[in-house]
Amino acid sequence: MAQSSSPKLSIVIPVYNEEGILKDSVTDLVARLSEMKVSYEILLAENGSKDGTVAIGEELHQKHPEVSIHSLGQPDYGLALREGIKRARGEFVMCDEIDLCDTDFYKRALEHLEADHADLVVGSKVMEGAQDTRPMMRHAATLVINGMLRVLVGFHGTDTHGLKAFRRSRLLDTLEHCQLTRDLFASEFVIRAEREGKRVQEIPICIAEKRPPSVNLFKRVPKVLRDIAQLTYIIRAPK
Numbered sequence: 745m746a747q748s749s750s751p752k753l754s755i756v757i758p759v760y761n762e763e764g765i766l767k768d769s770v771t772d773l774v775a776r777l778s779e780m781k782v783s784y785e786i787l788l789a790e791n792g793s794k795d796g797t798v799a800i801g802e803e804l805h806q807k808h809p810e811v812s813i814h815s816l817g818q819p820d821y822g823l824a825l826r827e828g829i830k831r832a833r834g835e836f837v838m839c840d841e842i843d844l845c846d847t848d849f850y851k852r853a854l855e856h857l858e859a860d861h862a863d864l865v866v867g868s869k870v871m872e873g874a875q876d877t878r879p880m881m882r883h884a885a886t887l888v889i890n891g892m893l894r895v896l897v898g899f900h901g902t903d904t905h906g907l908k909a910f911r912r913s914r915l916l917d918t919l920e921h922c923q924l925t926r927d928l929f930a931s932e933f934v935i936r937a938e939r940e941g942k943r944v945q946e947i948p949i950c951i952a953e954k955r956p957p958s959v960n961l962f963k964r965v966p967k968v969l970r971d972i973a974q975l976t977y978i979i980r981a982p983k
């Protein structure tokens with residue numbers, strides 16, 4: 745059920761310096777997707793890795809043709825995710841992370857999308873019912889960033905980063921309107937969808953990472969704050 749010209753699911757996973765877990769994570773994901781009996785493609789969206797990520801991605805492609813990897817120059821999570829979504833051909837797009845690969849989220853999100861209860865489903869790490877086993881500082885960072893987005897740009901939800909699912913045709917225009925890259929692209933995408941009248945539904949997720957993040961939380965703070973300021977400006981600016 746894996747390969748088809750237009751699969752049901754496109755799973756987009758940004759990857760950066762992930763040689764430690766890439767092969768096992770993708771192999772395990774392929775096995776779980778086969779159990780789901782859906783047609784799918786897995787798009788590994790890489791940029792700037794200095795380790796064996798690209799070579800492992802290519803090996804995975806040889807072994808599983810439904811897996812592909814594409815690379816863009818400099819490390820940039822948002823740019824990679826955006827490019828991955830643009831390349832996706834599936835009816836539904838699942839945005840995931842290599843240390844999560846959460847097929848339970850795919851199944852629950854698909855129920856909402858197929859019943860047409862929502863255009864975009866966001867996995868929240870902090871809403872009621874969610875379980876976040878990450879270190880307390882990272883949980884707190886999620887609360888602070890999303891609190892700022894609520895105050896500054898009128899965001900109505902609890903989380904914008906991480907797991908997301910949508911019917912591709914419904915969100916392509918929103919994707920085109922997004923201007924930011926890096927970490928805040930994911931926030932811009934959710935907030936723009938909300939502001940453009942798309943039905944955004946959050947569902948709680950249980951988050952248990954396989955390894956700590958590749959970029960230290962404190963190193964990310966200055967860029968994230970700068971990007972929040974830019975997002976506030978572009979969202980509020982008159983057209």
Ligand SMILES: Nc1nc2c(ncn2[C@@H]2O[C@H](COP(=O)(O)OP(=O)(O)OP(=O)(O)O)[C@@H](O)[C@H]2O)c(=O)[nH]1
Nearest residue numbers: 758759760789790791819820821824841842957958
């Ligand atoms: N292509 C690309 N992928 C990245 C980059 N930085 C992180 N990723 C990928 O994005 C996913 C999430 O990265 P993590 O390092 O786990 O960061 P995280 O802090 O858990 O992510 P959030 O808390 O959701 O922001 C993983 O699949 C990473 O490989 C980057 O610069 N480029």
Ligand SMILES: [Mg+2]
Nearest residue numbers: 841843953957
């Ligand atoms: Mg992570």
